[in-house]
Amino acid sequence: MACVSYQTAGLSSSTTTRAVLPRMCYRLNRASTVVVGANSRNRGLRRLNAVAETAAMEAVELKKGIAELYDESSGLWENIWGDHMHHGYYDPDTDVSVSIPDHRAAQIRMIDEVLRFAGISEEPPTRLPKNLVDVGCGIGGSSRYLASKYGANAKGITLSPVQAERANALAAAQGLANQASFQVADALDQPFPDGEFDLVWSMESGEHMPDKAKFVNELVRVAAPGATIIIVTWCHRDLGASEKTLKPDEKSLLDRICNSFYLPAWCSTADYLKLLESHSLEDIKAEDWSPYVAPFWPAVIRSALTWKGFTSLHKNNKRSIGNAIDDPRIQEGPNQKHEMNV
Numbered sequence: 451m452a453c454v455s456y457q458t459a460g461l462s463s464s465t466t467t468r469a470v471l472p473r474m475c476y477r478l479n480r481a482s483t484v485v486v487g488a489n490s491r492n493r494g495l496r497r498l499n500a501v502a503e504t505a506a507m508e509a510v511e512l513k514k515g516i517a518e519l520y521d522e523s524s525g526l527w528e529n530i531w532g533d534h535m536h537h538g539y540y541d542p543d544t545d546v547s548v549s550i551p552d553h554r555a556a557q558i559r560m561i562d563e564v565l566r567f568a569g570i571s572e573e574p575p576t577r578l579p580k581n582l583v584d585v586g587c588g589i590g591g592s593s594r595y596l597a598s599k600y601g602a603n604a605k606g607i608t609l610s611p612v613q614a615e616r617a618n619a620l621a622a623a624q625g626l627a628n629q630a631s632f633q634v635a636d637a638l639d640q641p642f643p644d645g646e647f648d649l650v651w652s653m654e655s656g657e658h659m660p661d662k663a664k665f666v667n668e669l670v671r672v673a674a675p676g677a678t679i680i681i682v683t684w685c686h687r688d689l690g691a692s693e694k695t696l697k698p699d700e701k702s703l704l705d706r707i708c709n710s711f712y713l714p715a716w717c718s719t720a721d722y723l724k725l726l727e728s729h730s731l732e733d734i735k736a737e738d739w740s741p742y743v744a745p746f747w748p749a750v751i752r753s754a755l756t757w758k759g760f761t762s763l764h765k766n767n768k769r770s771i772g773n774a775i776d777d778p779r780i781q782e783g784p785n786q787k788h789e790m791n792v
């Protein structure tokens with residue numbers, strides 16, 4: 451994909467006030483909604499109410515669209531790419547005209563590189579995760595890999611019932627049914643108590659979230675004291691000091707991608723960092739990995755015949771992944787040649 455930004459942000463939560471802020475924010479949001487409703491004869495407030503209702507309807511539509519997209523496409527994706535629905539990680543200095551098995555290995559390498567970036571390695575053993583959540587889990591590839599690697603327990607959530615069922619079936623088939631379980635749930639309203647997990651993992655799901663603040667709040671809320679939170683996601687470039695928005699051609703490209711992949715508005719890595727810094731977290735760090743993931747999309751496009759089958763699944767849907775691959779800028783993958791990089 452030509453101008454898709456790609457960033458990874460890893461951070462560790464602090465040991466004390468981590469969960470207080472998200473809960474306060476949530477209560478405030480709910481309270482203000484109630485006040486607007488109670489004064490609905492007032493024209494200004496009525497307008498606000500209407501805006502809130504429209505946003506709520508859009509959020510419902512978005513969730514439905516995402517669930518259908520993955521319900522319909524996950525089986526075919528799995529046939530080609532296996533367990534993982536995320537980019538591979540490549541050495542930008544080597545020739546990457548590699549086979550599908552090599553690209554699959556690059557997807558695993560992505561997980562290992564992310565762990566290394568976040569400081570979770572084999573040593574020292576005290577930092578190894580024992581209880582993790584995979585937020586936006588796909589068919590559970592990351593969960594099963596991490597559960598096996600660390601002997602950890604993993605819980606995954608996805609909007610797609612087909613994905614959750616498949617993820618559970620694969621866990622059973624791989625002898626991991628006691629360690630990895632999957633359910634349909636919303637990342638913005640997670641079915642877990644505060645402070646449940648020592649690793650909170652979100653691999654390429656953040657770009658689907660319509661409310662990034664709520665998304666980050668929930669990731670922080672479910673993190674235990676001392677936990678590590680990892681977000682790997684698509685972002686647009688950071689704006690310059692004199693810029694208020696992206697350029698029109700950048701916006702039009704992002705609109706095209708949003709339309710094809712059921713993505714709401716994009717944000718930058720700087721936006722994520724601001725959200726993360728509003729919590730009591732330590733060791734927040736972020737990096738642009740565009741050059742390391744760039745070869746992935748061209749490889750996906752090269753599997754064109756099968757890919758056509760993938761897109762044909764969506765031929766009756768006004769939003770289609772086919773829309774995206776028809777655009778040469780998207781075919782090139784995230785790339786430093788373009789002004790938006792992730």
Ligand SMILES: C[S@@+](CC[C@H](N)C(=O)[O-])C[C@H]1O[C@@H](n2cnc3c(N)ncnc32)[C@H](O)[C@@H]1O
Binds near residue numbers: 534
């Ligand atoms: C590109 S897939 C990535 C899957 C997986 N993380 C992987 O790397 O294989 C995006 C995933 O995010 C999930 N997702 C998107 N929005 C979500 C939401 N609001 N709540 C839970 N899951 C969501 C989708 O259902 C899908 O499983």
